[in-house]
Amino acid sequence: MGDATGQDMLLTEHLEEQTQRVRAQREVLGALGVEGRIALLAQVAQRWMDPSDPFRVQAIRALPGECFLAEEQVAWGLDQAFAGVDAATLRAWWDREGGSGSASLSAHLWSGNVFVAGLPPVVASLLAGVPAFIKAPSRQPTFASLLVDSVAAVAADLGASLGQAAWPRSDAGATDRLMSAADVVFAFGADESIAALQVLAPPDLRFCGFGHRYSIAVVLGDTADQVADGRSLESSFGSLEGLARDLLVWDGQGCLTPRWIFVEGDLGRAQSLAAGAAEFLPELVTRFPGQRLGPQEGAVRSSWLASAAFAGWSRAGDHWAVAAVPWSEALPPAPPPRCLCFAAIPDLALLPSILAPLGRRLQGVARLGTVARDQELAELCAPLGLSRLAKAGALQQPPVDWNHDDVRILASLCAG
Structure with missing residues (x-):
């Protein structure tokens, strides 16, 4: 299981090597087939819903200090994030928006306010057969690290298709390298951060920004x-x-x-x-x-x-x-x-x-x-x-296939 202290964060100078290794799993993901990927993603979610699962236990122990939340808030957030990642929901999502596309790597730039907010595009990417790489906030590296390890624990092939690293927002060079390696980017943050990232984005990149709402x-x-x-x-x-x-x-x-x-x-x-x-x-x-x-x-x-x-x-x-x-x-x-x-x-x-x-x-x-x-x-x-x-009482429980900010998440990954 990954070290949740952040001491094992990947050095950004090795980012190109890491993203290439994840991207190389495209054919392996494809060989699993849609039904195979759905089954494995549902298994990952079931593990996170299990109160005794070691990844969940470590998250509930570590995330309160990183995210300034109580343990009950962290547990509630995990439950809401993974409850809808089930086979029926994923299959229906695929039927609506799925298809064969040309993307070989998606990049996920997470922000630090709601630690599970960036999860749906990661799920969508693996569902679409597109390897994914998460850039976690430097002060909140734990959830991304545990998520990658939990996927690998369910299926090594699926786990190798998901990578993560954490670095500060000020390291624009590392962010630029990650976006340059990707075909699709999902970025969360303040409007100013999203605008700055769009300036860095290559012209042929599919950039999906989630700013202030x-x-x-x-x-x-x-x-x-x-x-x-x-x-x-x-x-x-x-x-x-x-x-x-x-x-x-x-x-x-x-x-x-x-x-x-x-x-x-x-x-x-x-x-x-x-x-x-x-x-x-x-x-x-x-x-x-x-x-x-x-x-x-x-x-x-x-x-x-x-x-x-x-x-x-x-x-x-x-x-x-x-x-x-x-x-x-x-x-x-x-x-x-x-x-x-x-x-x-x-x-x-x-x-x-x-x-x-x-x-x-x-x-x-x-x-x-x-x-x-x-x-x-x-x-x-x-x-x-x-x-x-x-x-009232259900607003903070959106389904995993919720499209928002004028972005069709799964369709963005399956575009030609």
Whole structure:
């Protein structure tokens, strides 16, 4: 099993040799056939779902220190990432987007906010029979290292088709060498990082960039009253606690973390929901704690909460905060991480105009309420870039074959 401390990271000057070795496995991967690759990938996922699996155990031991997450958060993230990597899902994905292509190596440039975010393109690459090489963040090398070792433990041929190394973002030379060796690149990071990588990319490279995106939550009017009255909801509606988990699970990071919670109705409805959330948040944050705020971050949080209280209502505790703000034609100021901001909105039809200043960057919507209004929400938010609509509590559980950021992941690997 690989050393998770990062001391065995590949020297970047040996990168060309390493990528050539991985690329050479193209024919071996092809010989496995689609069904063979599906079966092996499903076995890898099953291992990661097993609480006693040594790779999972080591990840849960090491990743909290690297990613500033609790063990329960790491375990939850692993479960959600691998739960959908099953034979039926992979086969359906292949049937929709698969095919023979010319790619011989894919490069995967991971970022450091959500450690499993880059997994689906790696799965897609091996599914397509394309060897893959992961560039992990220099401060978070463990998951990539353990993933490669776990694949090799299931099947040596499949494992030899997956490589990894970690180096700092500042080493543009190593990144340039990796992209030059690849036919397809999947890059995650801030917009500035993605733009800089595109400058480095050779003109014939298929470059798939995943930059800054944001998500929101919507509480439908009738549901807001039911929650405020303490009435139970149908399971398909989602839950207020699930909505809070969507926001807390990655410590406020990631493109699927809701930034604002729009409540269909007036300030009274929004405040009732915020007060309800304040009742269970102290217990929920013991399961999904966050990093301690520094002095400057703490001052920003205090100022935001004071402004929210002046306009509406707010409460806060250790690692959590809630606020309710009245309707405004302008988008409310972005709340600090781990703050649930319930913003009243008289008509959901106003969402596109409120969010328009953010451009076409809306990733997901968590819906608390009846599924019967999903079509309405999808049509309202499609021009804003929406790629995922889910009930509250399920937004942070996208399937492995989720296409987003205008990228068809598997199809990008199978293009001619």
